[in-house]
Amino acid sequence: MTGGTSGSLAVIGLRHFVVLSAVLFTLGLTTVATRRNAVAILMGIELILNAAALNFVAFAHYGHGAITGQVFAVFVVVLAAAEAAVALAIVLSVYRSFRAIDVTRLDTLKD
Amino acid sequence: MHGLTYFSTSLTPRGTEAALWLLLVLPLLGALACGALALRASGRAPGAPKPAVYRPAALDRLAGVIAVVAVIATFLAGAAMVFGQLLPLPPGERLLRSPVGSASLFTIGGIRASFGLFMDPLAAVMVLLVSGLGALIHLYAARYMRDDPAQPRFFAFLNLFVAAMLLLVLGDGLLPLFFGWEGVGVCSYFLIGFWHRKPAAVGAATKAFIVNRVGDVALLLGVGLTVWGLANVGTRPGEIGVLQVESRESAPSVSARTSGEGPGVARRRPARRIPVGPTLSFSEMRDEIGVEIALPPTVVRPAGAPADVHAYPARTLIARMTVAGLPLSFVACVLIFLGAAGKSAQIPFSAWLPDAMAGPTPVSALIHAATMVTAGVYLFARLGFLFALSPGAVTVVVVGGTLTALGAAGAALFQSDLKRVLAYSTVSQLGYMFAATAGGGSSGIFHVVTHGFFKAALFLAAGVIIHAVEERLHARGREAAGDEAQDLPTMRELGGLAGALPWTRWAYFVACLALAGFPIASGFYSKDQIFAAVATAPNLLVSPPLVLGALAVTSFLTACYAFRSYYFAFSGTAARASGTAGEPASRSEPVPPGGSTAHASSESRLLAGVVLALGVGALVAGPLLGWPRNWTASHATPALDAFLEPVFAGNFGAVPPVEVPPALEWGLQAAGLGVAVLGFLVARRLYGRRAAATAAAPSGAFTRFLAGGGGLDTAYRLLAVRPVLALARAMAWVDQRIIDRAVDGVAAAGVAVARFTGLFDRHVVDGAVNGASAGVVAAGRQAARLQSGRLNLYIVLLAAGVAGTVVLVYFFSS
Numbered sequence: 013m014t015g016g017t018s019g020s021l022a023v024i025g026l027r028h029f030v031v032l033s034a035v036l037f038t039l040g041l042t043t044v045a046t047r048r049n050a051v052a053i054l055m056g057i058e059l060i061l062n063a064a065a066l067n068f069v070a071f072a073h074y075g076h077g078a079i080t081g082q083v084f085a086v087f088v089v090v091l092a093a094a095e096a097a098v099a100l101a102i103v104l105s106v107y108r109s110f111r112a113i114d115v116t117r118l119d120t121l122k123d
Numbered sequence: 124m125h126g127l128t129y130f131s132t133s134l135t136p137r138g139t140e141a142a143l144w145l146l147l148v149l150p151l152l153g154a155l156a157c158g159a160l161a162l163r164a165s166g167r168a169p170g171a172p173k174p175a176v177y178r179p180a181a182l183d184r185l186a187g188v189i190a191v192v193a194v195i196a197t198f199l200a201g202a203a204m205v206f207g208q209l210l211p212l213p214p215g216e217r218l219l220r221s222p223v224g225s226a227s228l229f230t231i232g233g234i235r236a237s238f239g240l241f242m243d244p245l246a247a248v249m250v251l252l253v254s255g256l257g258a259l260i261h262l263y264a265a266r267y268m269r270d271d272p273a274q275p276r277f278f279a280f281l282n283l284f285v286a287a288m289l290l291l292v293l294g295d296g297l298l299p300l301f302f303g304w305e306g307v308g309v310c311s312y313f314l315i316g317f318w319h320r321k322p323a324a325v326g327a328a329t330k331a332f333i334v335n336r337v338g339d340v341a342l343l344l345g346v347g348l349t350v351w352g353l354a355n356v357g358t359r360p361g362e363i364g365v366l367q368v369e370s371r372e373s374a375p376s377v378s379a380r381t382s383g384e385g386p387g388v389a390r391r392r393p394a395r396r397i398p399v400g401p402t403l404s405f406s407e408m409r410d411e412i413g414v415e416i417a418l419p420p421t422v423v424r425p426a427g428a429p430a431d432v433h434a435y436p437a438r439t440l441i442a443r444m445t446v447a448g449l450p451l452s453f454v455a456c457v458l459i460f461l462g463a464a465g466k467s468a469q470i471p472f473s474a475w476l477p478d479a480m481a482g483p484t485p486v487s488a489l490i491h492a493a494t495m496v497t498a499g500v501y502l503f504a505r506l507g508f509l510f511a512l513s514p515g516a517v518t519v520v521v522v523g524g525t526l527t528a529l530g531a532a533g534a535a536l537f538q539s540d541l542k543r544v545l546a547y548s549t550v551s552q553l554g555y556m557f558a559a560t561a562g563g564g565s566s567g568i569f570h571v572v573t574h575g576f577f578k579a580a581l582f583l584a585a586g587v588i589i590h591a592v593e594e595r596l597h598a599r600g601r602e603a604a605g606d607e608a609q610d611l612p613t614m615r616e617l618g619g620l621a622g623a624l625p626w627t628r629w630a631y632f633v634a635c636l637a638l639a640g641f642p643i644a645s646g647f648y649s650k651d652q653i654f655a656a657v658a659t660a661p662n663l664l665v666s667p668p669l670v671l672g673a674l675a676v677t678s679f680l681t682a683c684y685a686f687r688s689y690y691f692a693f694s695g696t697a698a699r700a701s702g703t704a705g706e707p708a709s710r711s712e713p714v715p716p717g718g719s720t721a722h723a724s725s726e727s728r729l730l731a732g733v734v735l736a737l738g739v740g741a742l743v744a745g746p747l748l749g750w751p752r753n754w755t756a757s758h759a760t761p762a763l764d765a766f767l768e769p770v771f772a773g774n775f776g777a778v779p780p781v782e783v784p785p786a787l788e789w790g791l792q793a794a795g796l797g798v799a800v801l802g803f804l805v806a807r808r809l810y811g812r813r814a815a816a817t818a819a820a821p822s823g824a825f826t827r828f829l830a831g832g833g834g835l836d837t838a839y840r841l842l843a844v845r846p847v848l849a850l851a852r853a854m855a856w857v858d859q860r861i862i863d864r865a866v867d868g869v870a871a872a873g874v875a876v877a878r879f880t881g882l883f884d885r886h887v888v889d890g891a892v893n894g895a896s897a898g899v900v901a902a903g904r905q906a907a908r909l910q911s912g913r914l915n916l917y918i919v920l921l922a923a924g925v926a927g928t929v930v931l932v933y934f935f936s937s
Contacts, residue, residue, distance in 0.1 A: 041918070041922055044915070044918045045915050045918045045919045045922065046915060047915075048915070053914070115913075115914040115915065116913060116914075116915070118912070118914065119911070119912025119913065120912075121912065
């Protein structure tokens with residue numbers, strides 16, 4: 013994992029991408045973990061997915077230079093779109109049932 | 124040559140066929156019908172309170188009718204067979220066989236057991252006696268027991284009794300005989316204990332039953348020994364040989380007629396082949412043992428047997444056999460004697476009979492006169508050929524019978540209870556019959572017949588007397604009949620009944636004459652024959668004059684007690700009464716108005732009629748059947764003797780019966796009459812004047828000893844009852860103290876172990892199971908708290924989990 017990386021920050025390298033990805037992931041996770049709004053949580057999930065896609069591309073680029081990573085990124089985007097569609101439908105359905113999209117109120121399955 | 128012809132017929136396997144089974148079926152049917160009525164009666168209101176005066180239902184009385192009809196029908200059928208079928212046959216061929224039941228039941232080794240029935244003259248006499256007297260007694264009982272609520276049960280057993288006795292006398296073989304033997308015992312048990320609420324009756328029934336069982340064991344042993352002996356006379360032990368017999372006699376007219384030849388033609392009859400070996404059949408046994416006397420046998424080699432094996436006449440070999448150093452015939456005969464003594468109440472088993480008086484009076488009459496007790500005498504007559512082998516055994520029988528006759532006559536003299544007098548009298552008369560076996564002839568059976576008549580008359584008259592006295596004594600508010608169950612009146616309460624019971628009185632008087640041995644009545648004739656038989660006994664090991672002397676003393680005592688009882692019952696005034704004799708109204712007890720005057724004067728016509736009929740029988744049976752030889756010009760054989768002669772012909776061993784010289788017979792008759800008259804005079808002097816106090820309980824030690832039956836009861840108590848009770852007590856002690864404790868200990872240990880196991884189960888096993896489930900529940904409850912339903916938390920935990928996993932993998936992977 014250290015190939016092509018130098019110690020300085022002057023040149024944009026793999027480390028930057030990874031750090032960025034990690035930051036993005038963390039932000040997404042934080043969003044998912046803390047927000048009560050279901051749509052906000054979906055947005056956090058998008059962040060996480062994109063962090064992962066960024067990692068694919070970065071590692072592919074700095075690894076062996078092929079476009080495998082980009083292909084995966086495209087898949088991730090497609091998956092994210094599909095996920096968003098399904099999830100938003102669920103959210104809509106939840107809203108119809110609960111008149112709210114506050115996930116803390118969706119605990120009727122607990123007991 | 125009656126004996127010869129008899130054997131020639133009995134050697135042929137088939138007699139004339141006759142429906143002998145009918146004689147058993149008729150009373151059995153009666154017993155079944157009465158039994159059904161009894162069951163119906165017992166099912167009636169079991170818990171209902173007993174009414175003050177129980178009136179038997181009409182159906183109950185029907186039982187009496189059924190029983191009477193059954194026995195009368197039996198008698199008529201028996202008479203038809205005897206007079207219609209048996210008597211027309213020539214004397215030597217008088218044998219009826221039943222086609223039913225003669226098939227083999229089972230075979231053990233070489234012994235074929237069958238239930239065949241046969242009727243020879245001996246059985247014919249017994250059948251007529253049993254069913255004839257039985258019918259009269261039933262008739263009497265139907266009236267006598269009229270007010271007893273339990274009479275269906277009574278008549279069921281009474282009929283069964285007759286059936287068992289007929290089986291006993293008709294059975295051709297020891298198997299049916301033993302069935303009848305035991306059937307009679309069982310019925311006597313039930314009938315003696317008929318009033319089962321009375322302890323004395325139950326005790327007497329048990330005593331009779333147990334004493335009889337002891338005798339039966341001896342009988343079984345004796346029979347078994349005989350069969351064993353026969354099993355060893357064949358070619359080899361257990362093997363059946365064949366004895367070939369050729370007659371060198373001139374053919375008797377009987378067989379000559381059947382074979383179409385003229386009489387008196389001397390010829391060799393075809394050889395007869397007699398199987399030799401173990402058998403239970405009387406006729407076969409008799410053929411084997413008796414044939415040597417009747418026909419000179421030829422010893423031949425059985426077919427298929429090795430050259431050195433022959434069959435011998437059983438008599439020859441049995442006479443040689445020994446058991447424990449004693450001759451087999453002696454041991455077997457003495458054992459059979461013990462069995463007969465048990466049934467016929469002879470020393471040492473005589474004590475049950477007087478106690479058996481606890482039963483209803485008709486039962487006493489039936490047991491004493493016609494059935495049961497005569498079974499022993501019948502057995503002697505039937506197995507006479509066996510006893511002929513052993514003079515020792517005959518001596519034992521004669522001595523036992525004579526001692527019993529003497530002792531029981533002495534005991535009868537001191538009884539205070541009328542029925543007990545008659546009971547001891549029966550024991551005493553049976554002693555005569557046993558003594559009669561000395562001669563091997565028919566005198567014992569003759570005495571059975573005459574005794575049957577006069578003893579039945581005495582007993583039934585006693586029943587009438589007891590009823591009359593009871594009504595006199597208990598006219599005030601006594602419960603209905605069946606309460607004879609209470610104490611019987613003693614002789615002191617009797618007396619002065621002559622006026623009240625005129626017919627009964629005369630019947631009783633005649634029966635007493637017969638019992639005492641006056642020539643006008645039957646007892647004299649049979650006793651005379653017995654004396655003659657003893658006097659001329661060919662194989663007696665004791666001195667005949669000694670036996671005769673004892674029997675003469677017995678005759679004297681007999682006359683004494685017979686007329687003593689007569690005077691107590693009938694003469695003088697009612698006991699402690701102030702009125703004159705013959706006036707029933709002059710009783711000492713206050714009589715309620717309209718109470719018993721009618722009772723006492725109403726001598727039931729039926730009862731009196733039966734008693735009178737028996738009295739007439741007691742009067743004429745003797746002269747009719749046994750008119751003495753020396754009283755006729757032609758020296759004719761007495762009728763019964765002639766009729767029975769073929770049966771007894773083989774019983775005399777090698778010595779033929781001695782003809783009694785007329786002088787001796789005259790002497791014996793004079794002596795018999797003399798002692799009887801002497802006894803009568805003594806009784807008249809002592810008791811005729813009705814000094815009531817002399818009937819008091821015996822005072823002296825010797826008389827008390829006699830009255831108690833010669834200490835036999837004491838002997839039983841010391842030798843049998845007490846040891847048995849002591850053993851029972853010891854067993855009970857062992858049972859309670861040792862066995863029960865052991866069982867209890869095991870049980871207690873079991874309980875303790877179970878308790879411990881229970882604790883373990885409850886606390887350890889259940890604890891583990893419950894703990895496991897409680898732990899799971901608790902863990903589940905804790906884990907369920909994670910399921911908070913909070914999506915954010917799930918995400919955090921998920922992330923934390925992934926992070927944790929990464930950390931773990933990072934640190935721990937290699």
